[in-house]
Amino acid sequence: MAGDPGGPPPSRGASRDRPASVSIRDVARAAGVSYQTVSRVINDSPSVKASTRQLVLDAIAGLGFRPNRAARALAGGPVQAVTVLTSNTRLYGPAAALEGIEEATRAAGFALGVRVVESGTPADVKDAVERAVDPAGALIVIAYDRAGLATLNAVPPDVPMAGIVETPPDPAQAPRTWVWIDDRTAAMDATNYLLSLGHQTVHYVSIPTWMETSPRAAGWRAALERAGVRVPKPVEGGWEPRSGYRAGLQLARDPDVTAVLCGNDELAIGVMRAMAEAGRAVPEDVSIVGFDDTPQAAFYTPPLTTVRQDFNALGRLCFAKLISLLGQGRQDQEPPWPQAELVVRQSAGPPPERRRRYPPRRP
Amino acid sequence: MAGDPGGPPPSRGASRDRPASVSIRDVARAAGVSYQTVSRVINDSPSVKASTRQLVLDAIAGLGFRPNRAARALAGGPVQAVTVLTSNTRLYGPAAALEGIEEATRAAGFALGVRVVESGTPADVKDAVERAVDPAGALIVIAYDRAGLATLNAVPPDVPMAGIVETPPDPAQAPRTWVWIDDRTAAMDATNYLLSLGHQTVHYVSIPTWMETSPRAAGWRAALERAGVRVPKPVEGGWEPRSGYRAGLQLARDPDVTAVLCGNDELAIGVMRAMAEAGRAVPEDVSIVGFDDTPQAAFYTPPLTTVRQDFNALGRLCFAKLISLLGQGRQDQEPPWPQAELVVRQSAGPPPERRRRYPPRRP
DNA sequence: CTGAAAGCGCTTACAG
DNA sequence: CTGAAAGCGCTTACAG
Numbered sequence: 162m163a164g165d166p167g168g169p170p171p172s173r174g175a176s177r178d179r180p181a182s183v184s185i186r187d188v189a190r191a192a193g194v195s196y197q198t199v200s201r202v203i204n205d206s207p208s209v210k211a212s213t214r215q216l217v218l219d220a221i222a223g224l225g226f227r228p229n230r231a232a233r234a235l236a237g238g239p240v241q242a243v244t245v246l247t248s249n250t251r252l253y254g255p256a257a258a259l260e261g262i263e264e265a266t267r268a269a270g271f272a273l274g275v276r277v278v279e280s281g282t283p284a285d286v287k288d289a290v291e292r293a294v295d296p297a298g299a300l301i302v303i304a305y306d307r308a309g310l311a312t313l314n315a316v317p318p319d320v321p322m323a324g325i326v327e328t329p330p331d332p333a334q335a336p337r338t339w340v341w342i343d344d345r346t347a348a349m350d351a352t353n354y355l356l357s358l359g360h361q362t363v364h365y366v367s368i369p370t371w372m373e374t375s376p377r378a379a380g381w382r383a384a385l386e387r388a389g390v391r392v393p394k395p396v397e398g399g400w401e402p403r404s405g406y407r408a409g410l411q412l413a414r415d416p417d418v419t420a421v422l423c424g425n426d427e428l429a430i431g432v433m434r435a436m437a438e439a440g441r442a443v444p445e446d447v448s449i450v451g452f453d454d455t456p457q458a459a460f461y462t463p464p465l466t467t468v469r470q471d472f473n474a475l476g477r478l479c480f481a482k483l484i485s486l487l488g489q490g491r492q493d494q495e496p497p498w499p500q501a502e503l504v505v506r507q508s509a510g511p512p513p514e515r516r517r518r519y520p521p522r523r524p
Numbered sequence: 525m526a527g528d529p530g531g532p533p534p535s536r537g538a539s540r541d542r543p544a545s546v547s548i549r550d551v552a553r554a555a556g557v558s559y560q561t562v563s564r565v566i567n568d569s570p571s572v573k574a575s576t577r578q579l580v581l582d583a584i585a586g587l588g589f590r591p592n593r594a595a596r597a598l599a600g601g602p603v604q605a606v607t608v609l610t611s612n613t614r615l616y617g618p619a620a621a622l623e624g625i626e627e628a629t630r631a632a633g634f635a636l637g638v639r640v641v642e643s644g645t646p647a648d649v650k651d652a653v654e655r656a657v658d659p660a661g662a663l664i665v666i667a668y669d670r671a672g673l674a675t676l677n678a679v680p681p682d683v684p685m686a687g688i689v690e691t692p693p694d695p696a697q698a699p700r701t702w703v704w705i706d707d708r709t710a711a712m713d714a715t716n717y718l719l720s721l722g723h724q725t726v727h728y729v730s731i732p733t734w735m736e737t738s739p740r741a742a743g744w745r746a747a748l749e750r751a752g753v754r755v756p757k758p759v760e761g762g763w764e765p766r767s768g769y770r771a772g773l774q775l776a777r778d779p780d781v782t783a784v785l786c787g788n789d790e791l792a793i794g795v796m797r798a799m800a801e802a803g804r805a806v807p808e809d810v811s812i813v814g815f816d817d818t819p820q821a822a823f824y825t826p827p828l829t830t831v832r833q834d835f836n837a838l839g840r841l842c843f844a845k846l847i848s849l850l851g852q853g854r855q856d857q858e859p860p861w862p863q864a865e866l867v868v869r870q871s872a873g874p875p876p877e878r879r880r881r882y883p884p885r886r887p
Numbered sequence: 888c889t890g891a892a893a894g895c896g897c898t899t900a901c902a903g
Numbered sequence: 904c905t906g907a908a909a910g911c912g913c914t915t916a917c918a919g
Contacts, residue, residue: 182659182896184895184896184897185896185897186896194905194906195905195906195907196896196897196906197898197899197905197906197907198904198905198906200897200898200899201904201905203897204898208904208905209904209905210904210905213904213905227654227657228896228897229598229658229659229895229896229897230594230658231593231594231595231597231598231658231659231660231895231896231897232594232598232895232896232897232898232911233896233897233898234594234897234911235592235594235595235598235895235896235897235898235910235911235912235913236896236897236898236899236910236911237897237898237899237910237911238897238898238899250619250622250623250626251619251620251623256613256614256619257614259613259638260613260614260640263613263638263639263640264640267639267640267642270655272637272655273637273638273639274635274636274637274638275622275626275636275637275638276626276630276636277623277626277627277630279630291590292633292635294590295592295593295594296545296592296594296911297594401819402819402820402822402823403823405823406823427819427820430820430823430824431823433823433825434823434824434825434827437825456764456765456790457765457790457793457820459765460765460766460768460769460793460794460796460797461793461797461824462796462797462800462824462825464797545912547911547912547913548912548913549912557889557890558889558890558891559890559912559913560889560890560891560914560915561888561889561890563913563914563915564888564889566913567914571888571889572888572889573888573889576888576889591912591913592911592912592913594911594912594913595895595911595912595913595914596912596913596914597895597913598894598895598896598897598911598912598913598914599894599895599912599913599914599915600894600895600913600914600915601913601914601915659895
């Protein structure tokens with residue numbers, strides 16, 4: 162019995178005619194109840210008799226009913242959609258965070274939207290926020306750069322939102338929900354590690370300069386100061402390998418440079434390439450340490466010593482916090498905060514002058 | 525005049541009370557027209573007097589009105605949302621395609637949803653499709669693996685959809701809209717390039733084995749056969765560096781291996797690492813060529829010779845095709861198909877026995 | 888060119 | 904525990 166054998170086929174042309182989907186009224190009819198009862202069942206209302214619920218559930222399964230998201234949203238149902246606002250979806254940090262958010266939203270039955278903020282200009286930010294704000298949805302803003310931060314500040318206070326940030330903004334000015342990875346200690350560890358290898362000091366290639374006050378830069382600086390060692394001027398990097406390459410070319414010209422900490426792994430690979438072209442061997446002549454531990458880092462030649470940051474876990478945490486904010490989850494169900502951690506591999510070793518006394522780590 | 529000074533503040537608690545947003549009725553009142561006229565203006569109906577339109581536009585700007593997506597969708601407005609179904613968001617291919625789709629949807633004013641298909645099992649595929657299919661939205665499926673392909677086949681025929689595929693399925697069986705990059709010729713070029721360097725044959729590390737019939741594998745095989753050269757058994761790789769590393773370890777054991785074509789750049793970096801550990805220099809002892817040209821590829825040491833594929837452009841093209849399918853765009857406005865192209869860098873050179881006659885490309 | 892009507896599929900109070 | 908009512912913000916015919 163596949164319906165009326167006459168009549169036109171259920172055409173779905175180029176435009177407005179939508180396939181007639183099954184509604185709660187259809188389910189109600191099939192189950193012999195009112196459609197309000199169907200609504201209660203699909204919303205897990207406790208006030209439905211078990212036998213009635215089963216009747217409805219059977220009808221839902223039999224008819225292949227799926228609630229219409231638009232209708233639920235319009236009628237004022239609970240928030241079940243999140244839009245991620247980010248200036249980039251492909252760099253490791255935002256991409257991994259997005260992946261974690263996707264996993265968490267999927268598990269929670271939330272829809273996931275994505276919108277890229279083209280730039281930090283007021284017009285772009287305003288446009289992105291206006292388009293992403295939906296009375297039926299919540300927001301996650303990934304704010305690792307200027308555009309992201311501007312976006313964060315442009316979200317109206319009444320919109321439920323959680324932010325993924327490099328370092329928490331002044332809580333007094335904006336009582337919002339944030340998550341971040343505190344990599345200050347790990348940056349100190351990385352710097353101390355290089356110092357312990359015998360380097361006179363450690364140079365730093367930064368992610369975009371306005372972030373010089375980031376925990377990782379702060380940790381680097383603190384470690385040098387604590388060691389009573391010269392603090393070189395940070396070299397301006399960026400996010401991509403090309404920026405690292407340029408910075409590396411500059412650093413390679415200075416024979417005093419024997420150890421470089423990079424703001425991320427993309428930068429590190431660019432620096433390594435520049436060193437190779439300058440005839441400076443890694444780690445024999447100069448040691449390189451990265452930040453993030455991308456999936457490729459362990460397979461660089463030499464394998465990259467770096468600071469692991471679990472952005473996927475950070476994304477999942479962020480969504481959990483948003484759920485709590487929405488009143489749909491409990492704080493004690495939130496996953497633990499991810500910790501940054503130094504991963505020692507082979508791109509760092511003793512400086513050249515100490516190699517005479519200590520044999521290199523690998524032949 | 526900021527509204528009623530008494531009354532409770534516009535609280536937005538944890539649950540259902542939404543901020544009272546401005547509706548077309550508010551706009552209508554402000555403009556002194558009926559709300560249907562407002563609807564016509566926001567839908568670019570030609571049958572509105574210019575002066576009336578301006579009145580409405582002014583009111584919209586003044587009130588900061590934004591149409592409610594859920595309501596538009598529910599009332600049967602045009603499709604203005606796309607959901608991308610993919611088994612992965614972080615590998616280079618899907619991530620770059622997603623980036624291109626995002627750019628295109630943003631330009632077109634479409635909302636973008638993302639849903640990951642956990643696996644190719646019928647249950648996962650069914651769940652993903654059911655959740656993503658929305659009467660008010662269209663679908664893009666990224667089908668570079670089993671899970672993606674299974675998803676493609678599970679989408680009901682009446683749902684508007686376009687697919688990003690490795691190679692087009694039999695058009696007779698499914699008259700759908702597909703886009704792909706034909707990399708067969710580029711794979712032949714890459715193989716011929718290695719052969720021209722003097723290698724006896726070229727080994728191949730595959731992306732997951734069921735894709736052995738992919739254009740890139742076919743191009744590799746065809747080039748070898750055309751050259752009348754031995755066709756070695758492909759080594760099973762995967763998508764990630766680790767798989768390439770394993771394959772590389774195996775290949776490194778065979779002294780006859782002097783040239784390796786890899787199914788993607790992630791694989792290539794793994795192979796290069798394995799060669800380094802085995803004491804086989806690249807490109808002096810063994811030449812490596814990748815596929816994709818990821819942003820890092822140019823900065824590997826040595827810089828990777830690879831086949832460039834513009835997945836971002838492919839994503840934009842896919843959305844353009846979807847728009848045409850929806851009757852909202854014209855075919856002659858679609859961007860050109862991206863072409864795969866061999867990018868020669870430094871990871872490939874003559875085989876060892878020829879180095880005596882030809883000097884290496886770099887000292 | 889513009890207005891009044893009906894309805895999209897749901898949810899939340901409100902009654903029983 | 905379950906049903907009848909009202910309405911979310913829009914759009915599409917249908918009238919003028």
